[in-house]
Amino acid sequence: MFYIFLFIIGCCIGSFLNVCIYRIPEHISIVTPRSFCPNCKRQIKTKDNIPILSYILLRGRCRYCEEYISVQYPIVEGITGMMLILLFHQFGMSKYFGIYSLLFVALVIVFAVDIKTMIIPDRITIPGVIVGIIFSLVLRHIPVKDSLFGILGGAGFFIVVAVLGRLIYKKDVMGFGDVKLAGMLGSFLGWRSLIVTIFLSLLLGSIFGILFCLITKRSLKTIIPFGPFLSVSAMLTIFFRERFLGLYGLV
Numbered sequence: 001m002f003y004i005f006l007f008i009i010g011c012c013i014g015s016f017l018n019v020c021i022y023r024i025p026e027h028i029s030i031v032t033p034r035s036f037c038p039n040c041k042r043q044i045k046t047k048d049n050i051p052i053l054s055y056i057l058l059r060g061r062c063r064y065c066e067e068y069i070s071v072q073y074p075i076v077e078g079i080t081g082m083m084l085i086l087l088f089h090q091f092g093m094s095k096y097f098g099i100y101s102l103l104f105v106a107l108v109i110v111f112a113v114d115i116k117t118m119i120i121p122d123r124i125t126i127p128g129v130i131v132g133i134i135f136s137l138v139l140r141h142i143p144v145k146d147s148l149f150g151i152l153g154g155a156g157f158f159i160v161v162a163v164l165g166r167l168i169y170k171k172d173v174m175g176f177g178d179v180k181l182a183g184m185l186g187s188f189l190g191w192r193s194l195i196v197t198i199f200l201s202l203l204l205g206s207i208f209g210i211l212f213c214l215i216t217k218r219s220l221k222t223i224i225p226f227g228p229f230l231s232v233s234a235m236l237t238i239f240f241r242e243r244f245l246g247l248y249g250l251v
């Protein structure tokens with residue numbers, strides 16, 4: 001019963017995340033105006049704004065202009081709902097549940113915005129770095145020292161990659177958005193978990209990148225956004241950290 005309640009809460013948060021994903025790159029306020037159809041700009045009524053359910057009832061179309069609504073909306077809502085359940089299952093009603101829920105929510109936005117626009121929004125990552133340190137100071141989920149080393153290590157590593165990439169390929173292979181995102185992850189997770197996250201993201205990124213280029217017959221030099229791999233790797237690290245860290249002798 002509580003899991004159903006969590007799922008519904010998660011879907012509602014997901015609905016708000018969709019607003020953020022659409023509005024942050026467009027630099028529109030995420031609070032006002034009320035939700036509107038991106039096509040005909042008409043305001044969406046409350047009864048048409050129920051997560052997942054409204055999408056099904058409206059058969060994925062706007063009530064007024066009948067333009068298709070992106071499947072991103074129900075997917076983000078459903079995934080956010082599932083995430084809350086998984087986090088609660090793993091951490092119970094603890095500070096970790098709160099801290100990681102907040103981080104996951106930020107990562108869902110990063111994931112979707114980076115895929116859509118190839119930009120990782122500073123409005124998420126810069127406050128994220130600060131919030132991570134504050135949590136380590138106040139809630140002590142990790143030592144403050146680990147959080148600070150995480151920020152320096154994460155940002156430092158991606159600055160090196162960005163500079164080397166520019167020297168070797170004469171173009172930006174890694175953006176500075178990734179630098180700030182890695183800083184935020186380091187801040188929340190600490191340097192130990194960050195090493196696992198970076199390792200995993202490079203692995204996933206390479207596998208996906210090669211498959212993507214083979215399937216779509218693009219050049220292997222095609223630039224793909226890296227933020228989604230960092231985001232997913234951070235989530236996997238949080239769930240499987242004990243096993244990962246043991247594997248690399250970090251605990």
Ligand SMILES: [Zn+2]
Nearest residue numbers: 037040062065
């Ligand atoms: Zn419309």
